[in-house]
Each structure stands twice: as structure tokens, then as C-alpha cells.
Amino acid sequence: MKSALKLKLLSFFICLLPLSGMAATSTPMAPEVPAKGYILLDFNSGKVLAERNADELLEPASLTKIMTAYVIFREIEAGRINLTDQVMVSEKAWRTGGSRMFIEVGTLVSVEDLLKGMIIQSGNDASVALAEHVSGTTESFAKLMNANAKRLGMTNSHFTNPNGLPDPDLHTTARDLAKVTMALIREFPQYYPWYGTREFTYNDITQPNRNPLLKRDPSADGVKTGHTNAAGYCLVGSAKRDDMRLVSVVMGTTSPNARAQASLALLNYGFRYFESHQLYPANQPIENLRVWFGEQEMLPVGPATDVVATIPRGAYNKLSAHLEKSNEQLKAPIAQGARIGDVVVTLGENEIVRVPLVALQEMPEGGLWRKAKDSVLQMF
Missing domain, CATH: 2.60.410.10 (D-Ala-D-Ala carboxypeptidase, C-terminal domain)
Incomplete structure (x- = not known):
């Protein structure tokens, strides 16, 4: 009734x-950006504003680290680890290739520094060190990642490592990455500002944040880039204008500039043609x-x-x-x-x-x- x-x-x-001045107007079609898969959502309502191949299984590259960070934040919240914990760097972490924060084998590094090295510098070595600190091995940590993915409803994702280095069994989707990104922003607002930090210095080495949106859009404050030859150039972006926050996921573009342009096109479309209101x-x-x-x-x-x-x-x-x-x-x-x-x-x-x-x-x-x-x- x-x-x-x-x-x-x-x-x-x-x-x-x-x-x-609020007469209804027609909304143009969303831009079709040159990516293998993408999605744009309103953070507050979860409404999808644009998508293409959002459920196609794709390699996430370093976008994997969004899930890694989410798991670590939950472990901190549960009191099982602390930001001040000192982590002994293993040889496996030290030898991990790709992007690095340049931790040294046998040294102690705080969980907080490792998180910043992973989030800001995209350190693969930091990701391994964190995973080993939580679960003992990266294989055990991957099981924890998958358990959290299931809990979040990421039905098309499977993680095999904490950093996104190529693996035939590692895959996710644009929609699933949006789910974990929105959960991270919603559940851990105290840590999310790290994603907007422009640079981080560790071991006297300063590295900039790899997210190009931070320089191109003053309203952008996250989230993460990724790249491997197989995955292409990927970017999860988020921006907030007034009380409206949008989250975009772009996967499988052909260049760093292409992923930035695609993300900006989606975000600008969302802000320009939609509005969001909390009614109750x-x-x-x-x-x-x-x-x-x-x-x-x-x-x-x-x-x-x-x-x-x-x-x-x-x-x-x-x-x-x-x-x-x-x-x-x-x-x-x-x-x-x-x-x-x-x-x-x-x-x-x-x-x-x-x-x-x-x-x-x-x-x-x-x-x-x-x-x-x-x-x-x-x-x-």
C-alpha cells in the first residue's frame, strides 16, 4: 500500500x-572512449552513468593494489596489524621487479611507509612486504584478497598476487574494481587522502604519484594507475565536485595519455550532465x-x-x-x-x-x- x-x-x-531554472533537459549519450572496458559511477548512489564491456575479464596490472590496500586497511581496523609495525624486508620483496619504492633486504620498514610506497609510488616490492607481513606468504595473502572480493560481490575477480604482475589466473573487471574502490573510499576515509598525495620520499628517493588526473583535474583525488604489456594502460579515477563524487575505471588503453584522456572524458561527462542528491x-x-x-x-x-x-x-x-x-x-x-x-x-x-x-x-x-x-x- x-x-x-x-x-x-x-x-x-x-x-x-x-x-x-531546473526545467528538465535531455541527456546526451555518454562518450565511447577507446578502452577494452570502462565504467563510470556516482559514488553516493552507485548509479552507473556510462559503461562498456564492464564485465569483461581483463588483467588489472597495478590496479590490483587497490584490493591489496583494502585488505591491509581491514587488517589494521581489526587490530591484527598496526601502522607502526616494523616489517622485515624479505629477499623476495626486495627482488620483486617492476615499479619499486626501493626497500632494501634485511631492513625494517613501517607498515605506514610501505602503504605509502605502494599507493603513491606503486611499489611492487612494498606490496609483497605488506602481504608477507599479514599472511606470511603472498599465496596466502591472495586467498585473503579473494575472500574479501567475494564479500564485496566482486563475482568476476580472481587474485593471485598483491601487486598485479602478470599471471594467467589473475583477472578482474571494470565493474568489480569500481566496487572495491568505492568500498575503500567509504570505509577508510582516514587513509584515502594518501591516494591524492603528489609525491613520497623513501630512502632519499622521491617519486611522484603516477596518477595523471591529479595534475589535470583539481577535483581529482585518486586513485591508481596500472600497466603491463598484456593489460595495457589502466586507470581508476575519482573526483569530487561539491557534494558529488564520481568513480571511473578505464582498462586496456594504448598509452598513458589515452587512459588519462578517457578518464577525464568520462568524469567530465558525469559532472556536466548529472546531479546527485541525498534525499533522506x-x-x-x-x-x-x-x-x-x-x-x-x-x-x-x-x-x-x-x-x-x-x-x-x-x-x-x-x-x-x-x-x-x-x-x-x-x-x-x-x-x-x-x-x-x-x-x-x-x-x-x-x-x-x-x-x-x-x-x-x-x-x-x-x-x-x-x-x-x-x-x-x-x-x-
């Missing part, structure tokens, strides 16, 4: 943003619903997650919303967090957002008097 939420929600919109925060009351046979008559309800709408620019005044209750009559007992129905947002005639509506507090059964009273009221 639908509840009369529409006018209340629209009045809330009016408080958020003036409606003048998670677990905040948006309505009080009548409950029968409960200790109280009214139950506060709200969305289980943030209600965020990503819409074409100029279409704001065509938004509307309503509540859909699972049952016409709510009856106690009701547990806190129980799903009551859905918050549904529409743009014109199209549904664009549906978020579970939940009870924000417990509603036990009322006493005999309350039950008798409600039984009589239901008769009329």
Missing part, C-alpha cells in the same frame, strides 16, 4: 534546493505509521540506507516519492529494524530508487486494554 509521503518529500526537496539519511524518521495492538499507536519509520537520487541535470522538479507498506495494517509486535515496506523515488513515470523502510524502534504488544480498544476501532 502507498502512503501519502509525496508532498512531505517534495517540501523537503524545496528546502534543499531552489527549483528555479539512513535510519532517520521520515514518517510515523499507525500500529495496531501495540504499546503505542505510532511507530517512527525510516530508510535502512541513505536515499540518494542521481538524475539528469535539470530534472530535479520531476522527482517525487512515496512509501509502500508491506501490509495495509501494521500489527505489534514489531522488532526494531524490521522491514515495513519501501521508500520509492520516481523521476517522471520511472522508478529510480527503492530503499527498504524499517522500524526505527521496537514496538511490543500492548496490554489487554490497548488490544481491546484497537479491536473495537478496527470494527469501525
